Amino acid sequence: DAEITQSPRHKITETGRQVTLACHQTWNHNNMFWYRQDLGHGLRLIHYSYGVQDTNKGEVSDGYSVSRSNTEDLPLTLESAASSQTSVYFCASSESSGALYEQYFGPGTRLTVT
Amino acid sequence: AQSVAQPEDQVNVAEGNPLTVKCTYSVSGNPYLFWYVQYPNRGLQFLLKYITGDNLVKGSYGFEAEFNKSQTSFHLKKPSALVSDSALYFCAVRPDTGRRALTFGSGTRLQVQP
Numbered sequence: 331d332a333e334i335t336q337s338p339r340h341k342i343t344e345t346g347r348q349v350t351l352a353c354h355q356t357w358n359h360n361n362m363f364w365y366r367q368d369l370g371h372g373l374r375l376i377h378y379s380y381g382v383q384d385t386n387k388g389e390v391s392d393g394y395s396v397s398r399s400n401t402e403d404l405p406l407t408l409e410s411a412a413s414s415q416t417s418v419y420f421c422a423s424s425e426s427s428g429a430l431y432e433q434y435f436g437p438g439t440r441l442t443v444t
Numbered sequence: 445a446q447s448v449a450q451p452e453d454q455v456n457v458a459e460g461n462p463l464t465v466k467c468t469y470s471v472s473g474n475p476y477l478f479w480y481v482q483y484p485n486r487g488l489q490f491l492l493k494y495i496t497g498d499n500l501v502k503g504s505y506g507f508e509a510e511f512n513k514s515q516t517s518f519h520l521k522k523p524s525a526l527v528s529d530s531a532l533y534f535c536a537v538r539p540d541t542g543r544r545a546l547t548f549g550s551g552t553r554l555q556v557q558p
Contacts, residue, residue: 361544372448372534372548373488380544388545420487424544431476431495431538433546435487 332357336421336436343443349408351439353421360426362404363433364388364396366417373420379404380426411443446471448535450549457525458557465520465552467535474540477518479509482532482551491533494518505529525556 334355343349355362360381365373375388377396385396393415395407408415418440422433447470457463469475476495480488492503494511502508509520518535532553536546 363545365548370550372450372550373536373546375545375547378543378545422488426544431544432478432490432493434490435480437487438485 334421334423334434334436336419336439339437339439341439341441343411343441345411345413345443347411349411349441351406351408351419351421351441353404353406353436354402355421355423355434355436356402357423357434358401359423359434360401361424361433362398363422363424364394364404364406365420365422366390366415367420367438368417376406376419377404408441411441413443415441416443417441446475446537446539446547448537448547448549450533450535450552452552453550454553454555456555456557459527460524463522463525463529463554463556465533465535465554467518467520467549468516469518469535469537470516471537471539471547473542475516475518476538476540477509477511478536478546479503479507479518479520480534480536482534484531488534491520525554527556527558530554530556 337352363378364376379398421436424433449468478493479491499511535549
Protein backbone atom coordinates (compact mmCIF):
# COMPACT_ATOMS: atom_id res chain seq x y z
CA ASP A 331 0.00 0.00 0.00
CA ALA A 332 1.11 3.55 -0.71
CA GLU A 333 2.12 5.53 2.33
CA ILE A 334 3.94 8.56 3.65
CA THR A 335 6.66 8.06 6.26
CA GLN A 336 8.69 10.41 8.42
CA SER A 337 11.95 9.87 10.24
CA PRO A 338 13.02 10.12 12.92
CA ARG A 339 9.80 9.96 14.94
CA HIS A 340 11.46 11.64 17.91
CA LYS A 341 14.54 13.85 17.98
CA ILE A 342 16.29 15.80 20.72
CA THR A 343 18.93 18.28 19.61
CA GLU A 344 20.85 21.21 20.97
CA THR A 345 20.47 24.86 20.11
CA GLY A 346 22.55 25.82 17.09
CA ARG A 347 22.80 22.38 15.54
CA GLN A 348 21.63 21.61 12.02
CA VAL A 349 18.82 19.06 11.89
CA THR A 350 17.20 17.33 8.92
CA LEU A 351 13.79 15.67 9.10
CA ALA A 352 13.00 13.14 6.38
CA CYS A 353 9.71 12.70 4.53
CA HIS A 354 9.12 9.94 1.98
CA GLN A 355 5.90 9.18 0.09
CA THR A 356 5.06 6.34 -2.25
CA TRP A 357 1.82 7.87 -3.56
CA ASN A 358 3.70 9.40 -6.51
CA HIS A 359 2.14 12.74 -5.57
CA ASN A 360 3.58 15.92 -7.07
CA ASN A 361 2.56 18.15 -4.14
CA MET A 362 4.35 17.88 -0.80
CA PHE A 363 4.03 20.05 2.30
CA TRP A 364 5.66 20.58 5.68
CA TYR A 365 3.63 21.85 8.65
CA ARG A 366 4.38 22.38 12.30
CA GLN A 367 1.81 21.81 15.02
CA ASP A 368 1.84 23.86 18.18
CA LEU A 369 -0.79 24.08 20.90
CA GLY A 370 -3.34 26.79 20.12
CA HIS A 371 -2.09 27.31 16.57
CA GLY A 372 -3.27 24.23 14.73
CA LEU A 373 -0.99 23.39 11.83
CA ARG A 374 1.06 26.12 10.17
CA LEU A 375 2.67 25.83 6.75
CA ILE A 376 6.48 25.91 6.64
CA HIS A 377 7.38 25.02 3.03
CA TYR A 378 5.76 23.31 0.09
CA SER A 379 6.65 21.88 -3.30
CA TYR A 380 4.64 21.27 -6.46
CA GLY A 381 7.24 19.04 -8.09
CA VAL A 382 10.90 18.23 -8.56
CA GLN A 383 13.13 21.30 -8.20
CA ASP A 384 10.17 23.42 -7.07
CA THR A 385 10.05 24.81 -3.52
CA ASN A 386 8.03 27.61 -1.94
CA LYS A 387 7.91 29.36 1.41
CA GLY A 388 4.94 29.13 3.72
CA GLU A 389 3.90 31.39 6.57
CA VAL A 390 6.55 30.23 9.08
CA SER A 391 9.54 29.48 6.85
CA ASP A 392 12.24 31.47 8.72
CA GLY A 393 15.01 29.14 9.88
CA TYR A 394 13.89 26.25 7.67
CA SER A 395 14.79 25.05 4.18
CA VAL A 396 13.70 22.26 1.84
CA SER A 397 14.94 20.73 -1.39
CA ARG A 398 13.14 18.47 -3.88
CA SER A 399 15.44 16.30 -5.95
CA ASN A 400 12.90 13.55 -6.69
CA THR A 401 9.16 12.98 -6.49
CA GLU A 402 9.23 10.82 -3.35
CA ASP A 403 11.22 12.93 -0.86
CA LEU A 404 11.03 16.39 0.69
CA PRO A 405 13.55 16.70 3.54
CA LEU A 406 13.16 19.62 5.95
CA THR A 407 16.35 21.21 7.31
CA LEU A 408 16.62 23.43 10.36
CA GLU A 409 19.75 25.42 9.63
CA SER A 410 20.53 26.33 13.24
CA ALA A 411 18.02 24.88 15.66
CA ALA A 412 16.36 27.24 18.14
CA SER A 413 14.19 26.50 21.17
CA SER A 414 11.26 28.15 19.35
CA GLN A 415 11.44 25.32 16.82
CA THR A 416 10.48 22.72 19.42
CA SER A 417 7.31 21.35 17.87
CA VAL A 418 5.67 18.42 16.14
CA TYR A 419 6.37 18.41 12.41
CA PHE A 420 4.04 16.84 9.84
CA CYS A 421 4.72 16.10 6.22
CA ALA A 422 1.83 15.74 3.76
CA SER A 423 1.29 15.05 0.08
CA SER A 424 -1.54 15.41 -2.42
CA GLU A 425 -2.50 14.96 -6.04
CA SER A 426 -2.02 17.82 -8.46
CA SER A 427 -5.14 17.40 -10.50
CA GLY A 428 -8.52 15.79 -10.48
CA ALA A 429 -11.13 16.22 -7.80
CA LEU A 430 -9.21 14.61 -4.96
CA TYR A 431 -7.14 17.44 -3.44
CA GLU A 432 -7.09 16.03 0.09
CA GLN A 433 -3.71 15.78 1.70
CA TYR A 434 -2.33 12.60 3.21
CA PHE A 435 -0.28 13.09 6.36
CA GLY A 436 2.69 11.28 7.80
CA PRO A 437 2.82 10.20 11.46
CA GLY A 438 4.82 13.25 12.55
CA THR A 439 8.23 13.97 14.08
CA ARG A 440 8.44 15.33 17.60
CA LEU A 441 11.46 17.63 17.79
CA THR A 442 12.83 19.02 21.04
CA VAL A 443 15.51 21.70 20.96
CA THR A 444 17.33 22.09 24.28
CA ALA B 445 -5.04 35.44 2.61
CA GLN B 446 -7.31 32.69 3.85
CA SER B 447 -8.19 31.89 7.44
CA VAL B 448 -10.20 29.38 9.45
CA ALA B 449 -11.86 29.88 12.82
CA GLN B 450 -12.88 27.08 15.14
CA PRO B 451 -14.52 29.02 17.97
CA GLU B 452 -14.64 26.18 20.50
CA ASP B 453 -11.48 24.76 22.01
CA GLN B 454 -13.47 21.82 23.37
CA VAL B 455 -16.88 20.28 22.79
CA ASN B 456 -18.38 17.87 25.31
CA VAL B 457 -21.24 15.57 24.37
CA ALA B 458 -22.81 12.45 25.84
CA GLU B 459 -22.58 9.20 23.92
CA GLY B 460 -25.61 8.74 21.68
CA ASN B 461 -26.31 12.45 21.41
CA PRO B 462 -25.78 14.47 18.22
CA LEU B 463 -22.59 16.47 17.95
CA THR B 464 -21.58 19.61 16.09
CA VAL B 465 -18.09 21.05 15.71
CA LYS B 466 -18.12 24.56 14.29
CA CYS B 467 -15.96 26.04 11.55
CA THR B 468 -16.06 29.33 9.69
CA TYR B 469 -13.67 30.37 6.96
CA SER B 470 -12.42 33.25 4.87
CA VAL B 471 -10.93 32.75 1.40
CA SER B 472 -10.65 34.57 -1.91
CA GLY B 473 -12.61 32.82 -4.60
CA ASN B 474 -14.41 29.53 -4.14
CA PRO B 475 -13.41 27.43 -1.13
CA TYR B 476 -12.29 23.86 -0.95
CA LEU B 477 -13.06 22.76 2.61
CA PHE B 478 -11.81 19.79 4.61
CA TRP B 479 -12.18 18.14 7.99
CA TYR B 480 -9.42 16.09 9.54
CA VAL B 481 -9.26 14.12 12.78
CA GLN B 482 -6.20 13.51 14.93
CA TYR B 483 -5.97 10.78 17.55
CA PRO B 484 -3.29 11.00 20.27
CA ASN B 485 0.27 10.69 18.95
CA ARG B 486 -0.96 10.14 15.40
CA GLY B 487 -0.99 12.07 12.15
CA LEU B 488 -4.08 13.70 10.70
CA GLN B 489 -6.68 11.51 9.03
CA PHE B 490 -8.94 12.85 6.31
CA LEU B 491 -12.67 12.78 7.18
CA LEU B 492 -14.47 14.60 4.40
CA LYS B 493 -14.29 17.46 1.93
CA TYR B 494 -16.41 19.95 0.07
CA ILE B 495 -15.25 20.82 -3.43
CA THR B 496 -18.45 21.60 -5.29
CA GLY B 497 -22.01 20.34 -5.66
CA ASP B 498 -24.28 19.22 -2.85
CA ASN B 499 -23.91 21.36 0.26
CA LEU B 500 -24.25 18.33 2.56
CA VAL B 501 -21.16 16.19 2.42
CA LYS B 502 -20.90 12.73 3.93
CA GLY B 503 -17.61 11.29 5.07
CA SER B 504 -15.93 8.58 7.08
CA TYR B 505 -17.21 7.10 10.37
CA GLY B 506 -20.72 8.55 9.97
CA PHE B 507 -19.61 12.18 9.95
CA GLU B 508 -21.12 14.79 7.69
CA ALA B 509 -20.67 18.50 7.14
CA GLU B 510 -22.82 21.25 5.71
CA PHE B 511 -21.37 23.95 3.51
CA ASN B 512 -23.14 27.29 3.95
CA LYS B 513 -21.79 29.89 1.55
CA SER B 514 -23.76 32.84 2.93
CA GLN B 515 -22.53 32.18 6.47
CA THR B 516 -19.07 31.03 5.29
CA SER B 517 -19.40 28.00 7.53
CA PHE B 518 -18.61 24.31 7.27
CA HIS B 519 -19.79 22.69 10.50
CA LEU B 520 -19.03 19.03 11.22
CA LYS B 521 -21.90 16.90 12.47
CA LYS B 522 -22.75 13.40 13.55
CA PRO B 523 -26.23 12.18 14.52
CA SER B 524 -25.08 9.90 17.34
CA ALA B 525 -21.69 10.32 19.05
CA LEU B 526 -19.49 7.43 20.11
CA VAL B 527 -16.87 7.43 22.85
CA SER B 528 -14.37 6.44 20.15
CA ASP B 529 -15.07 9.77 18.37
CA SER B 530 -13.14 11.55 21.13
CA ALA B 531 -10.22 13.23 19.34
CA LEU B 532 -8.90 16.54 18.00
CA TYR B 533 -10.71 17.85 14.93
CA PHE B 534 -9.31 20.32 12.42
CA CYS B 535 -11.11 22.31 9.74
CA ALA B 536 -9.03 23.46 6.75
CA VAL B 537 -9.53 25.56 3.63
CA ARG B 538 -7.78 26.35 0.38
CA PRO B 539 -8.93 28.42 -2.59
CA ASP B 540 -10.03 26.72 -5.80
CA THR B 541 -7.19 28.43 -7.67
CA GLY B 542 -3.71 29.40 -6.59
CA ARG B 543 -1.82 27.90 -3.68
CA ARG B 544 -2.67 24.26 -3.01
CA ALA B 545 -1.57 24.23 0.63
CA LEU B 546 -4.21 24.13 3.34
CA THR B 547 -4.86 26.71 6.01
CA PHE B 548 -5.95 25.05 9.24
CA GLY B 549 -8.03 26.16 12.18
CA SER B 550 -6.63 25.83 15.68
CA GLY B 551 -8.53 22.62 16.33
CA THR B 552 -11.43 21.53 18.54
CA ARG B 553 -11.12 18.75 21.07
CA LEU B 554 -14.20 16.54 21.11
CA GLN B 555 -14.86 14.68 24.33
CA VAL B 556 -17.66 12.09 24.26
CA GLN B 557 -18.72 10.91 27.70
CA PRO B 558 -20.10 7.39 28.20
